[in-house]
Every structure is written in structure tokens, then in C-alpha cells.
Amino acid sequence: MARDGHQEGRNLGAVEQRVAAAACATGQRPFATFIVCTRDRLRALAACIRSIEAACNACVRITSELVVVDNGSTDGTPAELRRIAAASKMKITVVTEPRPGLATARNAGMERARGRILVFVDDDCEIEPTYLIDLQRHYANGEQRVIRGGRVELGKSCDQPFTIKRSKIPARLSRDVHPGGFVLGCNMTMHREVADLVGRFDERFGAGAPLHSAEDTDYLVRAFQLGIPVEYVPDMTVFHHHGRTSRAAIERLHRNYSLGNGALCVKHLFKAPWLLRHFCWTVRSACGQAFGGARFDPELQLSHWPIVSMNLWGAAKFAYLVMARRGAPTEVQPISEATPGWERSR
Structure with missing residues (x-):
């Protein structure tokens, strides 16, 4: 009987996988789209994708897809992504965005995403196996017109405890709380309707752009000003393998964050x-x-003190960008799905 039950479970899982794959193939909108932007992090990216596949395989009744945006990698990432997409059981769309900048890559990912829920995960993160289950529970039982971020733990104990959020208490953003780090961009989700309302990421902000950071914080502020709640939940966990082991590396990152916040x-x-x-x-x-x-x-x-000085420098740099007409604001542009011919997918 035990063997029969085990075999029945395996057969049921296989059926669910075929149903989920058929749903994507017939054009039905999947529940979630994971959006991962990458540049020259091949090894970390492969681990990130494996964790997403594992979470999706753990709950195949929830249809999902993965969009990976390669932002100009030179380490063999495009070829490896083609190999991963060909071997994967889930739908993977590989997008090439040659213009540098994390915000630019995020925008390219949103344009290709078909899911009702957009899930932004950094390429140096791995998601918990129960992530998709947590995600569905929150959007089924909680408010949908919201930006919702989950817990971020250290991936390696030897890394410095920075760019993480371990709070066990749910919270909502208010004016008394600085939006920077309230929801981390490496674990940020939203309903497609929210993305349509807020618009595109501002491409002047973020890694690889003139202002180096805060493209996610800017997005939170814009949503908040539209009356869209910004919510932190203590599950939907990702593990951040940021690889910064020295205080000097953290200090540089700290300054970059402060630069972007000053511009905001x-x-x-x-x-x-x-x-x-x-x-x-x-x-x-x-x-x-x-x-x-x-x-x-x-x-x-x-x-x-570095926060103060870099805030001032960021404010001055933003003013210069405006006067120089560099990096025009992009948030007023709607999010539109790309035509299939622009995609390389499985």
C-alpha cells in the first residue's frame, strides 16, 4: 500500500507538471513571473535559477515562468542560459538588454513578463522552497494592490550582515520610516496592475546607472504617493549570497546607497x-x-557622516542630470508586453 501511495503521488505530480506546462503553452497568463537581472555572475545565477525551479516544482499547481535579463554579460552567461532554458521543465525566457543599468534591465524584464504577479529576485539570491506557496497565500488572502517584500537572510555566514532584512514582524511603510531598505529590491513583488499604475523604473537610478542605487526605493516612493501600500512580510524568504566579506566593501555599498537616497x-x-x-x-x-x-x-x-555627505552629493548629481537632460524620467511610460518575436524562450 505504501509503495502504491508513493507511486500515485509521483503520478499526480507528473500530471500537475503537464497541466502547468500546457497552461503556459496555450497562452494562459501564469500566476507568477520571476524576473532575474544578471551581469557576469554565471555561477550565482545558476544557483538562483535552480532554487526557483525547485520552488516551482514543489508546488506545480501554481503556474509560473522565469524571465532572465542578461545585461551585457561577458562571462559566457548567454550560452549557459540557452542551455539551462533548453533543459528546464519550466518556461524560461531569456532577454538580452545591452543598455547598462539594473533599472533598464528590470524594465526589459517587466515588458516580457506575462504573470499576474511580478517577482523581482537578484541573481545572487536563492529562494526558499516554500516561496511560491507563501506568495500565493499572501496574494489570495491579503490585499492585491500592494508592493510586497519578504524576508532576506544571509546566504553565507562569512558575508557581512548587510543588505538583509530579518524582522519577524509584518509592517507597512509610513512617512515616519525611511523607504530605503523597507522592502529590498532583491525580494520585491507586485501585482501587474500595480506595475501598470506606477510605471517603469527610473533608469537614472540603480547599479550601472549615474546614481548607482535606489531604483527600488524610488519605485516604493512613487507607489506610496499613489496610495498603494508597501508591505513587508516575514516569510517569502530569499537567501542573499552577496559575497561581501570586508568592511571596506560594505562601506562602498553604503555610500552608493546614500548617493541614491540623496537624489530621491x-x-x-x-x-x-x-x-x-x-x-x-x-x-x-x-x-x-x-x-x-x-x-x-x-x-x-x-x-x-558618509550618509550626510553622499546624500548631498546625490542631490547635486540629480540636479545636474536634470539640467543636462540626461536620463529622462521613465515612470510615466506604461508597461507593455513585448511581441513573441523579441523573446528567446523555451
Whole structure:
């Protein structure tokens, strides 16, 4: 009887896999699209894709697809992606976006995505096997018109405890909380309707762009100003293998984040002036630190002063970009699905 039950379960799983594959093949919109943007991280990317495949195989009744955007890799990523897509049981669309910048790559991914829920995962992250189940539960039982982010744990204990979020308490963004890091871009989800309302990522922000970071934070602010809630949930977990083991590497990243956040203060000066309040609080904390007060991050010994200086530099740089007419805002442009001829998929 046990063997019969085990065989029946295997047969049922195989049937569910065929049903899910048929749904995608017949043009039905899948429940979720995972969007992974990558550049020269072949080994980490392969592990990321395996984790997504495992999560999808653990719950095949939930239809899903994967869109991988190669943002100019030179390490053999395109060929490896073709091999992975050909061997995978899930639908994988490989998109080439030669223009540099994470925001640009995210926009390309959104254009190719067909799912009702868009899931942004970084290429150096691995998702938990129950991720898809958690995702469906939140969007079935909770509010759908929301940007929702999940827990981010360290992938390796030897990495510095940065770019993670381990809180076990659900929360919603308010004006009293700085939006930077409230929901991390490496684990950010939204309904397609939200993406249509907010629009494209601003390509002046993010890694590989003039402002180096904060394309995700800018997106949160724009959604918040439209009355769309921004929610953190303590599950939907990903493990971040960021590989930064030295304090110097974290300090550089910390400065880049502060540069982008400073630019946001100027961009949203009139629509979200409450961001300036957070800058003022940072200046106050920096002055307090000078007289023996706490640092921004006591564990990593990160100071408030680089935040202040890089915020100011980011504000000045954004003003220069506007005056120079570089990187025109893109959020007013709607998200549209690309024609099949632009895709390389399985």
C-alpha cells in the first residue's frame, strides 16, 4: 500500500507538471513571473535559477515562468542560459538588454513578463522552497494592490550582515520610516496592475546607472504617493549570497546607497517632501555621533557622516542630470508586453 501511495503521488505530480506546462503553452497568463537581472555572475545565477525551479516544482499547481535579463554579460552567461532554458521543465525566457543599468534591465524584464504577479529576485539570491506557496497565500488572502517584500537572510555566514532584512514582524511603510531598505529590491513583488499604475523604473537610478542605487526605493516612493501600500512580510524568504566579506566593501555599498537616497530627496522634493525630514534626522544623528552618540550601524561600525555627505552629493548629481537632460524620467511610460518575436524562450 505504501509503495502504491508513493507511486500515485509521483503520478499526480507528473500530471500537475503537464497541466502547468500546457497552461503556459496555450497562452494562459501564469500566476507568477520571476524576473532575474544578471551581469557576469554565471555561477550565482545558476544557483538562483535552480532554487526557483525547485520552488516551482514543489508546488506545480501554481503556474509560473522565469524571465532572465542578461545585461551585457561577458562571462559566457548567454550560452549557459540557452542551455539551462533548453533543459528546464519550466518556461524560461531569456532577454538580452545591452543598455547598462539594473533599472533598464528590470524594465526589459517587466515588458516580457506575462504573470499576474511580478517577482523581482537578484541573481545572487536563492529562494526558499516554500516561496511560491507563501506568495500565493499572501496574494489570495491579503490585499492585491500592494508592493510586497519578504524576508532576506544571509546566504553565507562569512558575508557581512548587510543588505538583509530579518524582522519577524509584518509592517507597512509610513512617512515616519525611511523607504530605503523597507522592502529590498532583491525580494520585491507586485501585482501587474500595480506595475501598470506606477510605471517603469527610473533608469537614472540603480547599479550601472549615474546614481548607482535606489531604483527600488524610488519605485516604493512613487507607489506610496499613489496610495498603494508597501508591505513587508516575514516569510517569502530569499537567501542573499552577496559575497561581501570586508568592511571596506560594505562601506562602498553604503555610500552608493546614500548617493541614491540623496537624489530621491530632490526628485521628490514637492511630491514627497517628508523624505527631507529623514535627511534632517540623519544630520541630527551625525552631530550626536560626534559627541559620543550611536553610529548608524554599531555592528558594522558604519557612520552617519558618509550618509550626510553622499546624500548631498546625490542631490547635486540629480540636479545636474536634470539640467543636462540626461536620463529622462521613465515612470510615466506604461508597461507593455513585448511581441513573441523579441523573446528567446523555451
